[in-house]
Amino acid sequence: xxxxxxxxxxxxxxxxxxTDLAPPFVDGECPEAVASAVxxxxxxxxxxxxxxxxxxxxRQWFVPTEEVAVPAGxxxxxxxxxxxxEGAADRDLVVPAGxxxxxxxxxxxxxxxxxxxxxxxxxAAAAVLxxxxxxxxxGAGPVDxxxxxxxxxxxxxxxxxxxxxxALQQGLPTTEAK
Amino acid sequence: xxxxxxxxxxxxxxxxxxxxxxxGDGRIEDAHLVQATxxxxxxxxxxxxxxxxxxxxxLVRHYTRSAAEVEDIVQDTFLKAYSRLDTFQQxxxxxxxxxxxxxxxxxxxxxxxxxxxxxAVEDPELVQRSGxxxxxxxxxxxxxxxxxxxxxxxxxxxxxxxMDELPEIFRTVxxxxxxxxxxxxxxxxxxxxxxxxxxxRLFRARAKFKQKLLKLHPEFAQGAEAGL
Numbered sequence: 126x127x128x129x130x131x132x133x134x135x136x137x138x139x140x141x142x143x144t145d146l147a148p149p150f151v152d153g154e155c156p157e158a159v160a161s162a163v164x165x166x167x168x169x170x171x172x173x174x175x176x177x178x179x180x181x182x183x184r185q186w187f188v189p190t191e192e193v194a195v196p197a198g199x200x201x202x203x204x205x206x207x208x209x210x211e212g213a214a215d216r217d218l219v220v221p222a223g224x225x226x227x228x229x230x231x232x233x234x235x236x237x238x239x240x241x242x243x244x245x246x247x248x249a250a251a252a253v254l255x256x257x258x259x260x261x262x263x264g265a266g267p268v269d270x271x272x273x274x275x276x277x278x279x280x281x282x283x284x285x286x287x288x289x290x291x292a293l294q295q296g297l298p299t300t301e302a303k
Numbered sequence: 304x305x306x307x308x309x310x311x312x313x314x315x316x317x318x319x320x321x322x323x324x325x326x327g328d329g330r331i332e333d334a335h336l337v338q339a340t341x342x343x344x345x346x347x348x349x350x351x352x353x354x355x356x357x358x359x360x361x362l363v364r365h366y367t368r369s370a371a372e373v374e375d376i377v378q379d380t381f382l383k384a385y386s387r388l389d390t391f392q393q394x395x396x397x398x399x400x401x402x403x404x405x406x407x408x409x410x411x412x413x414x415x416x417x418x419x420x421x422x423a424v425e426d427p428e429l430v431q432r433s434g435x436x437x438x439x440x441x442x443x444x445x446x447x448x449x450x451x452x453x454x455x456x457x458x459x460x461x462x463x464x465x466m467d468e469l470p471e472i473f474r475t476v477x478x479x480x481x482x483x484x485x486x487x488x489x490x491x492x493x494x495x496x497x498x499x500x501x502x503x504r505l506f507r508a509r510a511k512f513k514q515k516l517l518k519l520h521p522e523f524a525q526g527a528e529a530g531l
Binding site for chain 2: 148149152154175178179180182183184185186187188189190191193195196199200201202203204205206207208211212213
């Protein structure tokens with residue numbers, strides 16, 4: 126028996142040490158030398174025996190629970206889900222197989238569909254915005270030089286006006302006067 | 304506190320469905336399955352799942368009675384493990400690593416259900432302040448032992464009811480120690496805390512459990528004069 130833990134097994138210091146050691150002692154976590162010293166102390170100390178009994182009594186509440194039944198095919202389902210790229214998420218899981226045996230499309234399918242829909246909506250919104258900007262740009266953009274060209278008719282009119290002006294200056298009758 | 308012995312030898316693992324383990328060491332077989340999974344072998348991952356599914360189902364059952372929720376959480380755990388498999392360093396056993404993921408997944412699920420995962424703080428006086436001084440002193444003196452007439456299922460139901468009232472930080476260490484029979488070293492490795500912290504949390508968790516039990520079921524208290 127180790128005497129290293131306390132100088133006098135009947136001292137208050139020894140009782141304090143044993144009280145501290147009671148939980149790991151009951152849990153079986155004490156080295157054998159320490160456990161042996163505790164056992165020796167308990168032989169002569171009713172107060173510390175009570176402490177150990179309290180620890181033991183409390184542990185009696187933790188009884189082994191009943192066997193847990195794992196659903197058939199669970200491992201195979203999980204492996205399939207993992208290799209299909211389905212990540213763990215709050216509700217983004219493959220729904221366990223129904224009575225028919227085949228896994229139902231569950232949260233994973235819905236999650237991907239939602240993401241796709243949102244992406245599609247974003248693309249559509251961007252396309253509408255771009256189209257609107259293009260239309261707005263056509264209405265307010267700079268005038269094309271070709272739009273200003275009225276063709277040969279304008280040249281002819283300008284020549285006639287020039288001829289009329291010259292006639293007026295020379296006192297000749299003009300076309301308007303006729 | 305006297306030095307405590309370290310982790311016991313790990314309990315034997317189940318035989319891999321992928322064949323015999325030539326070394327007889329489950330951990331080497333786990334590493335082989337992990338490598339095969341990373342190489343794209345779905346069957347190897349199925350083997351890992353099959354090896355530990357029962358233990359994880361048992362663990363999660365300590366937190367919820369809903370079969371559907373248990374299955375969701377266990378599946379979630381394995382999917383997370385798969386996604387992080389390349390980060391498994393093999394410095395701890397595969398099950399310790401998997402167990403850690405499971406505990407975090409459970410706590411996340413409890414949080415979604417409205418249970419705060421950590422309501423206890425490291426203040427060592429918290430336990431003393433959590434109830435009236437008289438209640439704590441009384442609880443400390445009393446033995447709280449299941450009535451011998453209670454059936455095992457009744458005891459389990461009472462315990463579950465009390466555990467439901469505990470902060471998750473306390474519930475977790477009690478589940479690991481009392482129900483999963485994990486050593487202090489295993490608990491420390493899984494939760495990535497020191498053995499001293501394990502002891503401290505267990506001490507406070509048991510004190511809290513006893514206090515709650517006496518409040519909910521004062522009929523189980525035995526006086527200080529009893530038992531000696």
